[in-house]
Amino acid sequence: MSNKKQNQLNEVTKSNDDKAMTTNNGVKVSEDENTLTVGERGPSLLEDFHFREKIMHFDHERIPERIVHARGFGAHGEFQVYKDLSEYTSADFLTQPNKTTPVFVRFSTVQGSKGSPDTVRDVRGFATKFYTDEGIFDLVGNDIPVFFIQDAIKFPDLIHAVKPEPHNEMPQGGSAHDTFWDFFAQNPETTHTTMWAMSDRGIPKNFRQIEGFGVHTFRLVNSQGQSHFVKFHWKPLHGLESLVWDEAQILHGKDVDFHRKDLYESIEKGDYPEWEFGIQVIRPEQEFDFDFDILDPTKIWPEDQVPVQKIGKMTLNQNVTNVFDETEQAAFHPGHIVPGIDFSNDPLLQGRLFSYTDTQISRLGGPNFNQIPINRPVNEVHNNQRDAMHQTNINKGQVAYHKNALNNNDPHTTAKEDGGYEHYQEKVQGHKIRQRSESFKDYYSQPKLYLNSLSKDEYDHTVDGFSFEIGMCNSIMVKQNAVNQLNKVDRELAERVAKNVGVEVPESNEEVDSNAKDSQLTMEKYDIPLPGHSVAVLINGNIDIETLKLYAQTFTENKLNYAFVGQHPKNISESFGITETFDTAHPTLFDSIIVLSDGSDILPSVEEFTELTYKHNKPLILNQNAAQALSKSNAKISLEAAGVFVSDRPQTISQAFNRARYWDR
Numbered sequence: 327m328s329n330k331k332q333n334q335l336n337e338v339t340k341s342n343d344d345k346a347m348t349t350n351n352g353v354k355v356s357e358d359e360n361t362l363t364v365g366e367r368g369p370s371l372l373e374d375f376h377f378r379e380k381i382m383h384f385d386h387e388r389i390p391e392r393i394v395h396a397r398g399f400g401a402h403g404e405f406q407v408y409k410d411l412s413e414y415t416s417a418d419f420l421t422q423p424n425k426t427t428p429v430f431v432r433f434s435t436v437q438g439s440k441g442s443p444d445t446v447r448d449v450r451g452f453a454t455k456f457y458t459d460e461g462i463f464d465l466v467g468n469d470i471p472v473f474f475i476q477d478a479i480k481f482p483d484l485i486h487a488v489k490p491e492p493h494n495e496m497p498q499g500g501s502a503h504d505t506f507w508d509f510f511a512q513n514p515e516t517t518h519t520t521m522w523a524m525s526d527r528g529i530p531k532n533f534r535q536i537e538g539f540g541v542h543t544f545r546l547v548n549s550q551g552q553s554h555f556v557k558f559h560w561k562p563l564h565g566l567e568s569l570v571w572d573e574a575q576i577l578h579g580k581d582v583d584f585h586r587k588d589l590y591e592s593i594e595k596g597d598y599p600e601w602e603f604g605i606q607v608i609r610p611e612q613e614f615d616f617d618f619d620i621l622d623p624t625k626i627w628p629e630d631q632v633p634v635q636k637i638g639k640m641t642l643n644q645n646v647t648n649v650f651d652e653t654e655q656a657a658f659h660p661g662h663i664v665p666g667i668d669f670s671n672d673p674l675l676q677g678r679l680f681s682y683t684d685t686q687i688s689r690l691g692g693p694n695f696n697q698i699p700i701n702r703p704v705n706e707v708h709n710n711q712r713d714a715m716h717q718t719n720i721n722k723g724q725v726a727y728h729k730n731a732l733n734n735n736d737p738h739t740t741a742k743e744d745g746g747y748e749h750y751q752e753k754v755q756g757h758k759i760r761q762r763s764e765s766f767k768d769y770y771s772q773p774k775l776y777l778n779s780l781s782k783d784e785y786d787h788t789v790d791g792f793s794f795e796i797g798m799c800n801s802i803m804v805k806q807n808a809v810n811q812l813n814k815v816d817r818e819l820a821e822r823v824a825k826n827v828g829v830e831v832p833e834s835n836e837e838v839d840s841n842a843k844d845s846q847l848t849m850e851k852y853d854i855p856l857p858g859h860s861v862a863v864l865i866n867g868n869i870d871i872e873t874l875k876l877y878a879q880t881f882t883e884n885k886l887n888y889a890f891v892g893q894h895p896k897n898i899s900e901s902f903g904i905t906e907t908f909d910t911a912h913p914t915l916f917d918s919i920i921v922l923s924d925g926s927d928i929l930p931s932v933e934e935f936t937e938l939t940y941k942h943n944k945p946l947i948l949n950q951n952a953a954q955a956l957s958k959s960n961a962k963i964s965l966e967a968a969g970v971f972v973s974d975r976p977q978t979i980s981q982a983f984n985r986a987r988y989w990d991r
């Protein structure tokens with residue numbers, strides 16, 4: 327994190343080291359084990375102020391969780407723009423390549439409550455707070471570039487449909503239930519985003535390897551007042567990866583913290599997650615040049631038509647000191663923008679501009695949430711707002727109004743030329759109506775574009791995603807209606823899902839007649855770098871320390887994470903040993919395995935580990951002994967299959983692990 331925000335946080339960071347315990351009023355505490363009672367076995371006394379204060383504070387430790395995106399994890403970092411973008415914007419942090427802007431990012435799931443598993447099938451929130459010198463810019467985005475609905479007035483309906491059903495509060499952390507799929511079928515604008523969520527994008531491998539999208543169309547405005555329409559993107563420098571659904575489900579139990587742990591540990595180790603910041607730009611005169619409406623948040627701007635320009639880089643390089651104080655109290659808001667950035671008329675964005683401040687008032691207990699350290703801008707704040715719950719400033723002076731003569735009219739306003747925020751002066755005319763624009767009503771072309779652009783494996787996984795989720799519904803009517811919707815996009819998808827969930831294939835083929843593709847929609851466009859890959863080395867029998875050292879050295883050279891997994895924990899040398907056993911380690915927690923055997927029979931746990939790694943299409947390296955023994959065992963694997971390497975050389979990792987999954991196994 328860069329200095330400015332760090333210094334500000336340091337000022338309020340408290341350590342207990344070498345400190346005497348006190349009450350909140352600063353009185354030193356002499357005893358913290360027993361309440362004040364009359365005699366050893368007598369009743370407790372109300373005058374025990376230390377006890378009452380301690381319990382009272384504890385009773386109020388929790389605050390309401392976020393109504394959506396309750397489950398999340400954050401980290402600090404910094405952002406730097408590559409070049410001066412003053413052609414498009416006057417924003418100081420986008421025009422000064424020498425400047426480092428502190429950021430705080432919170433990743434989240436949407437549906438589940440605060441304690442729900444990380445690896446559920448869901449959209450992921452990707453919210454970034456830029457602490458710029460001109461105030462806070464929050465980019466409150468997701469890892470999927472489109473949203474389920476087009477108008478903010480439908481948000482409560484969407485969320486009521488996807489959240490656990492009210493009569494039994496099930497299911498937790500997922501959309502595989504009747505009300506979501508009923509909403510899907512009755513509200514066709516949901517089709518595009520649902521297509522993404524049912525594909526591999528819905529089950530990301532971790533937070534480091536997701537893309538991020540501002541979703542809405544914003545404006546960039548330059549110092550001459552010229553505006554361009556823009557969409558914001560985050561492109562991960564660690565590639566894009568997903569889980570396999572079976573693996574994700576096992577992880578719900580094996581490690582509910584799978585994603586947050588990965589982020590936390592990567593940062594602790596110094597393997598800092600990084601993204602490039604990108605913009606797609608549409609000139610004002612091009613607004614109506616496309617076969618979609620650029621204000622419709624259920625549409626992408628296909629990158630083959632409007633390429634993403636990479637304009638900067640973000641690095642997350644510091645974990646929080648306290649998750650509640652920072653991550654839980656972080657208050658993001660799409661309405662937090664700075665000079666040089668403005669809104670479009672996207673009706674979903676416009677509604678969000680009300681919701682986020684409103685929700686913080688009940689979640690964070692009043693309108694002064696901006697004074698909480700994580701929410702404070704790094705530049706100074708001066709205005710005439712006063713009082714209210716949890717005021718932590720001491721506001722000096724007699725005057726708290728504008729305009730005034732008593733205080734020289736301070737705090738004074740600032741002209742646009744000197745950095746005052748002025749809204750883009752868009753000319754708007756019309757009748758007051760409640761009506762969806764006709765240009766928003768093509769619900770199916772872009773879902774078809776998405777499906778056409780997937781690889782065969784990605785397409786098959788999407789069929790599986792729909793089949794699981796719709797298959798989990800109880801109502802035959804809901805299942806049939808959902809499949810009828812799919813039939814309006816893609817006949818094959820509808821036929822396969824109908825068969826898998828046991829409903830009728832719709833009579834007529836209503837699919838979108840288009841083979842159009844976009845090259846940037848498949849996840850396979852990214853290479854997967856070796857650093858950060860995690861491998862479990864399974865020790866079957868006695869493997870000499872020199873061999874293990876050789877493997878460890880190769881892993882370290884290539885920045886891999888690794889664990890030696892054996893039957894019992896054992897310190898082989900001072901610096902390393904068998905750190906994990908077959909009881910604590912699990913194949914879903916690693917990206918790949920290497921099996922080293924001394925020629926003895928394969929242990930049942932090694933066999934199980936190997937089979938599951940194989941089933942989840944991950945790379946396997948077997949030494950000659952292990953390969954021989956496994957071929958004689960009952961393990962359900964084929965040594966000839968893709969991604970199974972027989973080798974005694976640690977260097978085989980660079981060949982074996984350059985693909986995350988061998989779908990063609």
Ligand code: HDE
Nearest residue numbers: 392395432451452453467473478481541677678681682685
């Ligand atoms: Fe949100 N959303 N949202 N949302 N959203 C919230 O704000 C809301 C939408 C997103 O890590 C809430 O502080 C409405 C789109 C993220 O703290 C709430 C509408 C996108 C986060 C809220 C939307 C998002 C939220 C809940 C429709 C992607 C988590 C707690 C008009 C572009 C931020 C809170 C964090 C959180 C309302 C739609 C992303 C209730 C009314 C579209 C990443 O204010």
